[in-house]
Amino acid sequence: MKISDTSPFSKHFVALFALFILSNAVITLPSKNADRFTFLGFLVCFIISFVLYCLILNLNSKITLYLAVLPAFYFALDAFLDYMNFISQNLLPETQRFFIILPLVFTVIVFAKSKTSAILKFSLLSFVFCALAICFFFFATAKDFEISNIFIKSVPNLKTLWTQTLPYLKKIVLPSALLPLYANIKNQQKKTAFGGLITGYILIGVCLLNSLLLFGNEFSGLLDFPYASAISTVTFGNLFTRMDGFSYFIYLVGCLIKITVCIDIIKTALGRERLLTF
Numbered sequence: 001m002k003i004s005d006t007s008p009f010s011k012h013f014v015a016l017f018a019l020f021i022l023s024n025a026v027i028t029l030p031s032k033n034a035d036r037f038t039f040l041g042f043l044v045c046f047i048i049s050f051v052l053y054c055l056i057l058n059l060n061s062k063i064t065l066y067l068a069v070l071p072a073f074y075f076a077l078d079a080f081l082d083y084m085n086f087i088s089q090n091l092l093p094e095t096q097r098f099f100i101i102l103p104l105v106f107t108v109i110v111f112a113k114s115k116t117s118a119i120l121k122f123s124l125l126s127f128v129f130c131a132l133a134i135c136f137f138f139f140a141t142a143k144d145f146e147i148s149n150i151f152i153k154s155v156p157n158l159k160t161l162w163t164q165t166l167p168y169l170k171k172i173v174l175p176s177a178l179l180p181l182y183a184n185i186k187n188q189q190k191k192t193a194f195g196g197l198i199t200g201y202i203l204i205g206v207c208l209l210n211s212l213l214l215f216g217n218e219f220s221g222l223l224d225f226p227y228a229s230a231i232s233t234v235t236f237g238n239l240f241t242r243m244d245g246f247s248y249f250i251y252l253v254g255c256l257i258k259i260t261v262c263i264d265i266i267k268t269a270l271g272r273e274r275l276l277t278f
Helices: 010-022 038-057 062-067 069-091 097-113 116-140 158-176 178-185 190-215 217-222 226-231 245-269
Strands: none
Touching: 010 116, 010 158, 010 178, 010 190, 010 245, 038 158, 038 178, 038 190, 038 217, 062 069, 062 178, 062 245, 069 097, 069 158, 069 178, 069 245, 097 245, 116 190, 116 245, 158 178, 158 190, 178 190, 178 245, 190 217, 190 226, 226 245
């Protein structure tokens, strides 16, 4: 069953696409090799992603869907591992990985078997919370920003720019190439797909700027989880001294949505739509 773009679920798809783009990218970026051109690399990737989106969105071929199976599997696994590594290293370093993987796998199965309408409603509610949290923490840390961290005083050569662009290609651009296929599967029009793409890039851009403006380019790259570290600098008196817990929810819902979408694409490509519950 397809959900029409004329249905009340259009804004839900925008939210779902935005969370998909956030997913594990917001956990790890900027990467270890970040320098003063890293935000420029991000902006270049937005342009690439937009062009790629236009190309794929106009395709409605079963061959294209079949070709997406392996990438969908890879990106789902990548999101799963990034979130699991975050929990293992940052929250439960003394816990056996089996006890971290088990509840995460169970949650993924529940989401994969849920109705599309339920996933969409969850996406919208989660998106509202995530967007408000991202904006709040950006402004809460703004007093410590160094605007010079993102100033570009010289034009990078192609090799340098490519080095800074590559992490965003891997974590954002290539995974987001699945979203036009998902939009076609769910019968969503171009305006919905583009709305989700732009909204997702705005949110991930704000998160990236939060880390870069606060810590600088090189130091942000040295941190294992830059965005969580940025949020952890926000305190309110002696009671609320660790606010990075809010980032954990953003990481969780983003990764769950990404994995769920990837599984949906794989099932559809393999002709197993009957296994999906709408």
